[in-house]
Amino acid sequence: MAVTIVDVAHKAGVSPSTVSRVISNDSRISQKTSRKVRKIMEELGYHPNMLAKSLVTKTTNNIGIVLPRPADELFQNQFFSEIIRGIVTKAASGRYDVLLTTGTNEIEEEQAVERLVRGRNVDGIILLSSKKEDRTISFLREKKFPFVLVGRSEQYSDLISVDNDNVQAAYDVTRRLIQAGHRKIAFVSGPLNLTVSKDRLDGYTKALYEAGIAVQAQYQFEGSFTMESSEEVVQDILKLKDRPTAIVAIDDLVAFGLIRSFWRQGLRIPDDCSIAGFNNTLISEMCLPPIASVDIGIYQMGTSAAQALIQRIKGDGFEQARIIIPHQLIWRESAGAHS
Structure with a gap:
């Protein structure tokens, strides 16, 4: 017989609504209670029905990452694997899962984002690049959908973004x-x-x-x-x-x-x-x-982008529109003096 939320609540000595709030990462629940409930969930092998939860709360606990080019080119470049590692690490700590999407051109990319937004498959989106007259950014702004840009937008100065100088x-x-x-x-x-x-x-x-x-x-x-x-x-x-x-x-x-x-x-x-x-x-x-x-x-860019997006999704507010990650020169043998 399947374990229910009532079973978890009974063993933890709390109400079913408290268990539900723990699953939803409700900030009103203390860390002590949250840890206790999650431990009981693990002991009983209880896995919440996230689809049912999303129908009730209108949230998915998913973050979307929009990759800027076809995957076969992307994963040749360690920049993307490292920034995704940062995003996934921070997302996991906030109990969010990550969905990846991309397109072979700008139109396909925009269509992929539209599917995520209109289908309510994610609660927010991280864009890993910015172009001149970026249609994806314009679409997300128009829909007032939570998103964070890794990079700088030439069109909009008020976006929440993570970038270097x-x-x-x-x-x-x-x-x-x-x-x-x-x-x-x-x-x-x-x-x-x-x-x-x-x-x-x-x-x-x-x-x-x-x-x-x-x-x-x-x-x-x-x-x-x-x-x-x-x-x-x-x-x-x-x-x-x-x-x-x-x-x-x-x-x-x-x-x-x-x-x-x-x-x-x-x-x-x-x-x-x-x-x-x-x-x-x-x-x-x-x-x-x-x-x-x-x-x-790169890794810090990923964690910062995920943290900013989660705060925006939760409505916690985010005062800093543009986050600048510092850079450092690492000088090695490929760059020598000119004789």
Whole structure:
């Protein structure tokens, strides 16, 4: 015979409504009572019917994560696995489950979000990227649906978002290369319709400008967050008569792809070209040579985004619209001085 909420209440010495409030994470229930009830639930093997609960409370205890590109590309990049780890950890501590969705293009992404919202499959959504004129953000705002953006919106300044100061971070890494004697520095971005690409490009150009170095279009390359894109960039660099002596890459995976492609062409890093990336993921330490990188606190970004969303879902209020996670330069062998 199945264990019921009444059985749990009887053994715990509380009312069924108290057990229900414990299941719903009601803040009015003390931690002592909550721990006691949950222990009894575990002992009796009681599992609440979350579907029935959602019909009554209009909540699901689910958080949706919108991945910004097809999954086969996404999980090549450790940024996404690390930020999802942070989100899941914080969500689990608040007794929320996580649903992932994505699309192969902007329209499919918007349709996936609409299904989550209209079907009430989640209580809130975390977006892992922001684009110019982002239709998904506009839709969520129109529906007044709880969401948090990882990144920066160019359209709306009042969004709850978690981000780095990407302009300053790119400025800092470019400045470090300039201080090492480099004057011909290239920048390999992701798609320029992404805010993160635009902001890091702005930081790069700002550092060059302040150092009195001419900003040259031939040293700016738009790619994607894949190693295949890096191979194409290297082919374009090798065609230049006056090649760069250093490269700032939008991401560690891109930096790794550049190093691998240069190596295949018989060039060595940093002897022939210094390279620095972003994210300080595991690949930056495992690469030969290890990649100089900007640590942007990916895991902390994930936990902060989940915490902000849960607070918004619960109506606890969240005063800070934009949360900035500090960055740190981690200098390694891939970025040497220019002789």
